[in-house]
Amino acid sequence: MLELRGVTKHFGKEVRAVEEVSLSLGHGVVGLIGHNGAGKSTLMQMIATLTRPTRGQILFDGVDIAAKPDAIRHRLGYLPQDFGVYPNLSALEFMQYFAALKGVRDPARIRRLLELVNLHDQAHRPAASFSGGMKRRLGIAQALLNDPDILVVDEPTAGLDPEERLRFRNLLAELGYGKLVLLSTHIVSDVESIATELAIMRSGRLVAHETPEAILQRARGQVWTANVAEHDYAALRERVHVLQAQRQGERMALRIAHPELPCLGAREAEPSLEEALMAQRYALQAEAA
Ligand SMILES: Nc1ncnc2c1ncn2[C@@H]1O[C@H](COP(=O)(O)OP(=O)(O)OP(=O)(O)O)[C@@H](O)[C@H]1O
Numbered sequence: 001m002l003e004l005r006g007v008t009k010h011f012g013k014e015v016r017a018v019e020e021v022s023l024s025l026g027h028g029v030v031g032l033i034g035h036n037g038a039g040k041s042t043l044m045q046m047i048a049t050l051t052r053p054t055r056g057q058i059l060f061d062g063v064d065i066a067a068k069p070d071a072i073r074h075r076l077g078y079l080p081q082d083f084g085v086y087p088n089l090s091a092l093e094f095m096q097y098f099a100a101l102k103g104v105r106d107p108a109r110i111r112r113l114l115e116l117v118n119l120h121d122q123a124h125r126p127a128a129s130f131s132g133g134m135k136r137r138l139g140i141a142q143a144l145l146n147d148p149d150i151l152v153v154d155e156p157t158a159g160l161d162p163e164e165r166l167r168f169r170n171l172l173a174e175l176g177y178g179k180l181v182l183l184s185t186h187i188v189s190d191v192e193s194i195a196t197e198l199a200i201m202r203s204g205r206l207v208a209h210e211t212p213e214a215i216l217q218r219a220r221g222q223v224w225t226a227n228v229a230e231h232d233y234a235a236l237r238e239r240v241h242v243l244q245a246q247r248q249g250e251r252m253a254l255r256i257a258h259p260e261l262p263c264l265g266a267r268e269a270e271p272s273l274e275e276a277l278m279a280q281r282y283a284l285q286a287e288a289a
Contacts (some may be wrong), residue, residue, distance in 0.1 A: 031191030133164025
């Protein structure tokens, strides 16, 4: 559905925001993961036709979107990172406003979307009084007005409380059926349970594109639990990568990334996706050193 070929974006001579990204995406929820400044927002803005690549091509169903931006605009929903609502509009009025802008004339659709994002009971409340999570849900409803095939959401869970985060995650997982949902985050656990694929960016480059299962599979035998006396901890920490340390009286309960048994009594652990990615990163660093 969406194909990126050598997509590059430079700002002036100094900033290489996105560098030679090639990627093929079909249906499902794709987690675009990277630290702050990795280039995620810039890549998403290029897909949303809000900025053009310096080099490279983005093809949507085979059509170059730089040459024909409307081909994708009609079929795209976009929720930017800094999505804001208008102070004087209720949720319903906000949706009516965007529906008019997008040429959507079906009032029943607005009602259905407000139900989908669970805001129908709050439709007459000023959107400016909503919590962060409610505003983002309204943002998703707005992005879905044109029944898009591609939904691009930039850091949607930043600043949300755990309950809102969960609700938002479930909503995106539901939407992933039959659509492409491209979701950026720097918090791996936000996409762990819903992403069908991960695209990982570092310093503007795509460093991996694979399924979470493949990443977890590769991390087998690399993540360990151990319980060590406090006085042994300092020495151990010098030799291995400690992912998590928790004091338990005189002892430390640890989770460790290491390519082999890190210390006597350690046990192989089931890694989380975040731990698997860290273990992979450490392994690459060790290879490069
Ligand atoms: N309009 C711009 N002009 C100059 N530099 C820019 C511009 N937009 C982004 N950058 C730079 O490009 C790089 C990538 O930024 P981008 O916002 O795409 O990263 P990100 O992965 O989305 O980070 P974050 O999670 O913080 O939003 C950064 O160094 C950023 O400062």
